[in-house]
Amino acid sequence: MQNNIMYYRKNNNIECIYYKNSIQSYPTHTHTNHVIFGYILEGEVCIICDGEECLYHAGEHFCILPDTPHAVEPINDSIYSMVSICAFVDEMSDKSGNEISYTKRLKELILEEPENTFLIEDMAQKIGVSPYHMIRQFKEACGLTPHQFQIQSRVRKAQKLLEEGKSVTEVAYATGFCDQSHFDRCFNKIVRLTPSEYKKSVKRLI
Numbered sequence: 001m002q003n004n005i006m007y008y009r010k011n012n013n014i015e016c017i018y019y020k021n022s023i024q025s026y027p028t029h030t031h032t033n034h035v036i037f038g039y040i041l042e043g044e045v046c047i048i049c050d051g052e053e054c055l056y057h058a059g060e061h062f063c064i065l066p067d068t069p070h071a072v073e074p075i076n077d078s079i080y081s082m083v084s085i086c087a088f089v090d091e092m093s094d095k096s097g098n099e100i101s102y103t104k105r106l107k108e109l110i111l112e113e114p115e116n117t118f119l120i121e122d123m124a125q126k127i128g129v130s131p132y133h134m135i136r137q138f139k140e141a142c143g144l145t146p147h148q149f150q151i152q153s154r155v156r157k158a159q160k161l162l163e164e165g166k167s168v169t170e171v172a173y174a175t176g177f178c179d180q181s182h183f184d185r186c187f188n189k190i191v192r193l194t195p196s197e198y199k200k201s202v203k204r205l206i
Helices: 101-112 120-127 131-142 146-163 168-174 180-191 195-201
Strands: 005-010 014-022 026-029 034-042 044-049 052-057 061-064 070-074 080-088 203-205
Touching (some): 005 195, 026 180, 034 052, 044 080, 052 061, 101 120, 101 131, 131 146, 146 180, 146 195, 168 195, 180 195
Parallel strands (some): 005 203
Antiparallel strands (some): 005 014, 026 070, 034 061, 034 080, 044 052
């Protein structure tokens, strides 16, 4: 399939993604400490944000706050063109207003070293709560389960390493994936490009 997704980055704080004649859908994901501004150039898309479906047509725009779970779907498999700007913001309080300290700490640990193994059972036992309770509280605060958030964070780190010129094999190992095929699957699911395609697609803006 022709590569019709282009990434542009500036100073690690702003990312612009241009989708040209795309039919790609994106599963539920979040953007940590980043606000998303989207503008539909052609066609129409469905943004499923916090479980609510909203349709956006050519000439319309949308905004998604940090840690808000959302998905993107084309309408009736029709093509669309869209520009999405992902802008870094200082850490914001979680949308529920009651983020618990251990969920915040776990979030920080995953973001700092997503390649590491974090056993929810061990962490839950240390602070005296059940694993189920800890997972539920984390999802309420961060929009994803700890496992989903870790995979997403590994892919985000992989994107940065690929931009630095590291090989796909090096990046798969450095981000904690069990093998390159697993890395390829997870990367493609979130970015909708293979790691090699992403290396060719991304452009750095001075």
